Amino acid sequence: MHRTHQCGSLTTGHIGETVTLNGWVQTRRDLGGVLFIDLRDRSGIVQVVFNPAYSGEALAIADKVRSEYVLSVSGKVVQRDAETINPNLPTGQIEVQITEIEVLNAAKTPPFFIEDGVEVDESLRLKYRYLDLRRPEMQKTLLLRSKASKVFRDFLDGEGFIEVETPILTKSSPEGARDYLVPSRVHDGEFFALPQSPQQYKQLLMVGGLERYFQIARCFRDEDLRADRQPEFTQVDIETSFLSQDELLGMMEKLVARLFKETVNVDIPLPFQRLTYADAMDKYGSDKPDLRFGLELIQVSDLVASSGVKVFASVVEKGGEVKVLNAKGCGTWSRKEIDDLGPFAARYGAKGLAWIQVKEGEFKGPIVKFFTPEEIEALRERTGAEEGDLLLFSADNKKVVADVLGALRLKIGKQLGLINENEFKFAWVVDFPLLEWDEDEKRYVALHHPFTRPRDEDQHLFDTDPSQILAQAYDIVLNGYEVGGGSMRIYKRDMQEKMFAALGLSPEEAKDKFGHLLDAFEYGTPPHGGIAFGLDRLVMLLAGRTNLRETIAFPKTASATDLLMDAPSPVDASQLDQLHIKLAKKPEDKKVNA
């Protein structure tokens, strides 16, 4: 029996037609000898009916099927009786009167129901991912992901980009996260590394005159996992020659707008807002601010520097700062509600959390008594504090203040319902610092990566104050997530050497590790720059999910395990021999196949 239609595609327009369907048994109900089966395929569900009046032997066969059996059925599409119409089902106007059935495969009872919204332990879902994937919301997300990839490709193809595949077996990179390594069988004692990104290859493609490159590229980082990290992840990797930063950003905005229009039919207003890194940190305490609401951080260091609040004065004196979040309308919170913010703030480094409530026209709270009336008035004016407001103070070094108030801003914004969950609010964050000081390593490290180009006007600062150099780097942020980022790249050897030197690499080390790139820059390298979008995260946001694992067909757990395949796993000793490696210690309670 040749399948003629998909279950979910049948409408009243098919009434009278004989159709053959393939699919899975979602539910079966026996009503007085008449059997109703909801048959499911990728397109949806349709009701098929087995009735002694027309089904003949098919009824007896159908009587034996259970949930998740795989069927092929044929029969006539008919209008449902008025009282049995199901308005919740797209196919709810019709049903199919079955005359032929073939059971393609049987099914045991699945360990969980194949439907959305069921509470199932995630590890059970991952172990039986092949069943989990049958759930409509998983299929919808994978379809959305496939569609998103297609939109990326179509847009970039239209703009003259070439998709080029770069190697997965490549070289360990000394700057960046921890590499996954692959021992070489042919080259004793040597290793490939899996790429953290195709960064160097895409730059070399620009040296190679490809001009516009993209790749939907798998990348790998052997990092300690968090909820929103995976050992392997996918980025839409883009590089261009001869474009200015503005030209590139403008093109990428159009790409994003098309992505959202074609996948979820949302119009994204262009151009995106642009924020400097300094402004983002100052106003939102974050380089990936959620701009769906205001609630900006307010600088008050100048107002409190000489106040009676000792901790404020001393912080400012030591070069730190004091900032305020005006939690509008939270002035009525109980002491306990306010105190509960303390442990939350502490998680972000706060040593305490001073506050002032505006009640009955007056500032109230433990610290109020240390301010002069003039200081109170200045604070009221600066913060716009009104009746019923709650001022939250953070006093510390810049980073801690940003972390604490940035986190409080998000928490309170959510709590106050300031966030429109249906809005997609994009912005570019630009003018990142090129370098940041690493206190552990006692050296500068690259904020983006060592190939990022400094702003032209800042290049002289390499010799005087590298920390002040701003980079031609940009992140694209959406609703508090960084969904992409990139930079204009260094394309001259001397500039790249200066950068490596600023990072503490000796000329010999630079040559040893990046010699191929330094050499390449001497053979006519065009000005170039690019960007990479995090596909997993973009799809997560497009699909309205909150966990990256929901966007990946076969994700790994937080401990980097594939529960379905049971990977990683022990391997044969002979395999290790061939790779010229040994286990550092014999795992005692694990099986190694001999």
Add this chain to the structure above:
Amino acid sequence: MHRTHQCGSLTTGHIGETVTLNGWVQTRRDLGGVLFIDLRDRSGIVQVVFNPAYSGEALAIADKVRSEYVLSVSGKVVQRDAETINPNLPTGQIEVQITEIEVLNAAKTPPFFIEDGVEVDESLRLKYRYLDLRRPEMQKTLLLRSKASKVFRDFLDGEGFIEVETPILTKSSPEGARDYLVPSRVHDGEFFALPQSPQQYKQLLMVGGLERYFQIARCFRDEDLRADRQPEFTQVDIETSFLSQDELLGMMEKLVARLFKETVNVDIPLPFQRLTYADAMDKYGSDKPDLRFGLELIQVSDLVASSGVKVFASVVEKGGEVKVLNAKGCGTWSRKEIDDLGPFAARYGAKGLAWIQVKEGEFKGPIVKFFTPEEIEALRERTGAEEGDLLLFSADNKKVVADVLGALRLKIGKQLGLINENEFKFAWVVDFPLLEWDEDEKRYVALHHPFTRPRDEDQHLFDTDPSQILAQAYDIVLNGYEVGGGSMRIYKRDMQEKMFAALGLSPEEAKDKFGHLLDAFEYGTPPHGGIAFGLDRLVMLLAGRTNLRETIAFPKTASATDLLMDAPSPVDASQLDQLHIKLAKKPEDKKVNA
């Protein structure tokens, strides 16, 4: 200066326009103080002219540029003088009179010329791949590859396929080629493996109800390399549910036809010829026959079994066979020319190479005297031997005869000019054996892989003669290359268990290694099957190249080395510590960073 046009896009239609171009200096010529530069970008080349009459300071700057400098230039497009028109250049009717120039980057003299057809050592090309990629034929091939991927994706998208990414960090598979392994930092003593194909994942996606899946997937095999193998390669990986083999093959033919039409504008006649494996081996001595010419092998075992040629008689008696290749028109070859075929045949296992020439109406050659006139007549009739023909005999077991005469057929077909190099001749080879006996391992191994479904009518042979089972497997062959292959898959647990048993796996081993798949088959697995196309090889044939490395931006050498990046390479000892592995022996003359 904002780039307005691409070099190769300029035509007489642009005459009078002021344009800004970016690109590389291909050549420069100074003719009496007027400087002509061929400027090259991805689109092609255009001549730009610096003349004291209109170039001003730009001339002095241009005078300093050399080959491969990167320029931005602006000027007016003008018609060339009649005598300077270059008919070999698409832009040869016009030139650009430059008034502004910016040198974007300088270039040292490259180690080889940036043009097609230059004889350069391949290892030099690979080391400087970023320069090699500037050559037009490399760019053309990469463009073709990008286009081919797009056609695959567009076609499959139109047919309702979902692109799904499957893991690169997965589990070592016991059946198949050698795996690349990745030590786990988190799971002491355990390893991921890089996938040889997404085979199990794509089948699990079918269990998951995705119905139509594809992926342009990176795959990895740690094999000893040949000219046409790479450690990592790309396949267009496809899997479907509910389709019959005929339906799938029909759809894939349309895909291939569209691929060839849209990339190289060649019409591929449909449907493809179908050959059984048995016929292909019998007639062409190959399961991937080049069908652009005939020259079929001719079975003569019955005619020579009782002849006086002892070796023929004895081979047939031992169950071997004797076959003939009629090399039309080679009957005039000298004894030396014929004898030279001996060493060639020996490479394919031939112990000798008997032959007969037809000269002046008679069979001539050392073995003729051992035949009776009746045998000669029968041979003449069977082989269609005519004046000027050369009959080449191979007598051995089936495999050797096929290998020897299959290779001779290709060699002689080429030598006689029987092959139309512009033809693309496709065929399906079907009905492969399911299993083949491995004399070393003394067990059956899967000819395709252990998930291939036997033909329905052959399934009873598992219990009697597994070697006779034919598989629902198919290869797509083009001009003597296998460019794709696949099968209908086993989808019932009991059948899969029979298959594993036939391969010598105990039930415990089968469960240990493939338990997830066996389990999956019990939860309502649809009938499914698929195919994978070798993208590297397809692009090679589309581009008319003969080496896979020409189709890959950054290929590895035959010893699995990336000469550009210098990978694999030693890694820090601390990296190995974190991965819980040690080198089996200290490499003595290699540096390990401590």
